[in-house]
Amino acid sequence: MIRLAEPADLPHLPEIDVAAGSAFRDVGMDAIADDDPPPLALFETHFAEGRLWVWAEHAQRPVAFCLVDIVDGNAHIEQISVHPSHARRAIGAALIDHLDEWARDRGLPELTLTTFVDVPWNGPYYRRLGFTAIADDDLGPGLRAVLDAESERGLDRWPRIAMTRHVPIEPGPTTPSSARSS
Ligand SMILES: CC(C)(COP(=O)(O)OP(=O)(O)OC[C@H]1O[C@@H](n2cnc3c(N)ncnc32)[C@H](O)[C@@H]1OP(=O)(O)O)[C@@H](O)C(=O)NCCC(=O)NCCS
Numbered sequence: 001m002i003r004l005a006e007p008a009d010l011p012h013l014p015e016i017d018v019a020a021g022s023a024f025r026d027v028g029m030d031a032i033a034d035d036d037p038p039p040l041a042l043f044e045t046h047f048a049e050g051r052l053w054v055w056a057e058h059a060q061r062p063v064a065f066c067l068v069d070i071v072d073g074n075a076h077i078e079q080i081s082v083h084p085s086h087a088r089r090a091i092g093a094a095l096i097d098h099l100d101e102w103a104r105d106r107g108l109p110e111l112t113l114t115t116f117v118d119v120p121w122n123g124p125y126y127r128r129l130g131f132t133a134i135a136d137d138d139l140g141p142g143l144r145a146v147l148d149a150e151s152e153r154g155l156d157r158w159p160r161i162a163m164t165r166h167v168p169i170e171p172g173p174t175t176p177s178s179a180r181s182s
Helices: 007-027 040-048 091-105 123-128 141-152
Strands: 002-004 052-055 064-071 074-082 110-116 160-166
Touching: 002 091, 007 040, 007 064, 007 074, 040 052, 040 064, 052 091, 064 091, 064 141, 074 091, 074 141, 091 110, 110 123, 110 141, 123 160, 141 160
Parallel strands: 074 110
Antiparallel strands: 002 052, 052 064, 064 074, 110 160
């Protein structure tokens, strides 16, 4: 199930990020797999501001998380990671759908993210979830700054894009927050 993160979750989240990132080795992007996880302070800030969700089975430790910022007046997915032990069960999709309600409650009209264009579980995956690429001329200053900061970290060695998806005005069918069972 999806829930807001609790303090006991936080120490597990960098490990989830590292494990999820190891998939990039399969497509020759070892430098991304070797990237340090976000610092604990980032998780703590998002936790304190209610912008960090996890997916966990009942009272167990989390296996996925999602960090959100507000960028250019939209809900921006700063990071989403699903541990490989629980990958491809639609947990990522359920976490993203869960953000619609949070964004709608705050009058934020779009979900945005930045991602690698060609990695199967990045650009093509988000496209299937209803995200579309934002043309360079349409980037807001905040998203441009996010992409620039990513370039400074060397992420632009592979093509990257910003993507967006409308937040539905009305709540949709209940999100299967438990995602696909194993
Ligand atoms: C992106 C991510 C959060 C998706 O989480 P998830 O719960 O596995 O996602 P879903 O089950 O909703 O969908 C997974 C889809 O991604 C694609 N995918 C995932 N792993 C893949 C792989 N190794 N090869 C090809 N496609 C893959 C498939 O299209 C898959 O759908 P399918 O299982 O129906 O074929 C997860 O893959 C992850 O943590 N990746 C590493 C970190 C990352 O890239 N984060 C996003 C940064 S923008």
